[in-house]
Amino acid sequence: MYSFDYYNPTHISFGEGKIAELDNLVAKDAKVLVLFGGRSAEKTGTLAEVKAALGQREIVEFGGIEANPTYETLMQAVEIVKQQKIDFLLAVGGGSVIDGTKFVAAAALFEGEPWDILLSWGAKVTQAMPFGTVLTLPATGSEMNSASVVTRKEYQAKLSFMSDHVYPKFSVLDPSKTFTLPERQVANGVVDAFIHITEQYLTYPVNAAVQDRFAEGLLQTLIELGPKALSEPKNVDVRANLMWVATMALSGVIGRGVPHDWATHMIGHELTALYDIDHARTIAIVLPGMLDCRREGKQEKLLQYAERVWGLTQGTNDEIIDAAIAKTRGFFEAMGIKTRLSDYGLDASSIDKVIEQLEAHGMTALGEKQDVDLAMSRKILERNL
Structure with a gap:
């Protein structure tokens, strides 16, 4: 740590x-x-x-x-x-x-x-x-x-x-x-908090056992209670726990002493600014492709995430990582949040504009190792068409 x-x-x-x-x-x-x-x-x-x-x-x-x-x-x-x-x-x-x-x-x-x-x-x-x-x-x-x-x-x-x-x-x-929030905003909140956690957790190991277990517990809580927030909108215990998870996700506790990524957010911000898509939905688009394209550098933490959060242990490393990414995308979709650019009427030409904006705003070296260049950002977006 x-x-x-x-x-x-x-x-x-x-x-x-x-x-x-x-x-x-x-x-x-x-x-x-x-x-x-x-x-x-x-x-x-x-x-x-x-x-x-x-x-x-x-x-x-x-x-x-x-x-x-x-x-x-x-x-x-x-x-x-x-x-x-x-x-x-x-x-x-x-x-x-x-x-x-x-x-x-x-x-x-x-x-x-x-x-x-x-x-x-x-x-x-x-x-x-x-x-x-x-x-x-x-x-x-x-x-x-x-x-x-x-x-x-x-x-x-x-x-x-x-x-x-x-x-x-x-x-x-x-x-x-x-209680009076529309389903769309409840779903956005759950997914936003989920990705805040992964940006601080899915990087590389630094022997930060407390932060890792805390992050994993928060992710499991969101997976368990997120759907209940939609099906039981007046359940105050569900809403209380989700409210506190979202606060803890970015209060600084789980992010101290560990590397941070935030490349998903930086690319997502450009999608929101250009196409006026909800913030949570843009980062839900980006994250699965981000994890897929960067699986080599994130392998240890992805395997840990797969086992501790999703209970996935069978298969080769790539098969386990594939399954963890599929589970992540499936959770977002189950919350009613689409995860493909095409779901929002965007195509390959839209990616060109995002890359232009990333370059204009100096976002040319993103991620925990600053190795997400413009070519990698393009690849990540193409993976999520």
Whole structure:
């Protein structure tokens, strides 16, 4: 296991009825900008519950943050922060709203062009506004980490940044708030969390037994409970466990002391930016081909994954790996998520555009060994036509 530092200051308030805790979590004299996505936060009553919990605090609302939060929309929120002299941000929604709020928190105090936050991967962020979250869609783990992904429509660019300055001060996780989610979003959340885990786990061994077993347990939990979340939508125990798995998947715990991949995400981001396909669905397209094309470098961990997660031990190494990849693809499909480019109306010509964007954004050496060049990225996408 590699040496590492681990820091995570986010206060988690977990359970039914925990939105009421906002009164204790937000300063009494705060002027709060509540950020959310579409109108579902209003329709479900969550927004009203949040406002009631905030009591007499002065509240300004900002809605309309997209499923892939855009720079253009978020900069409107930055202007409101400055004009209204906001001193606390509260994200009410899923990972997209939380990611967007992180960018607003950093951009509102940033000296210079805010786009540089993303171009520098967060290295230029020296301060950020305090903010909290009320999670309504478990998927990205953004409620307990320091990462954010933002799309700039003008450039068809989807870029990420990280900074210790944008950890949420707190996150409220009430599993009952996921009951009204459409099946599509529930499925997306399960698959998104699954691939977050594999990006930190399916690399190469470094004798990190705790991280490996933790990751494997999380994957098995998703495999067990993901279908139940669709068939038993009001099962609060299922939703609670899935919510916590998604948070743990990207809280930093399983990723400390081990190599990371993230090539699947980088290629998936380009598919989303170009073709407006849900994030979880683009990475579900990419991952099976990624594992297939890179089986040699990932062989030890793929065999471990096959045995410990799927119980596969019979056959040659290649046969076991083939079966593990087929099981992975089958799980995504069982969750209602298609895994081929053709399922989304894309063909070989679409791959050319993705490769062009990867090159334009400097994504020419991806993966845990930085060996996924543009030719390999093309091969991976072709494997998933």
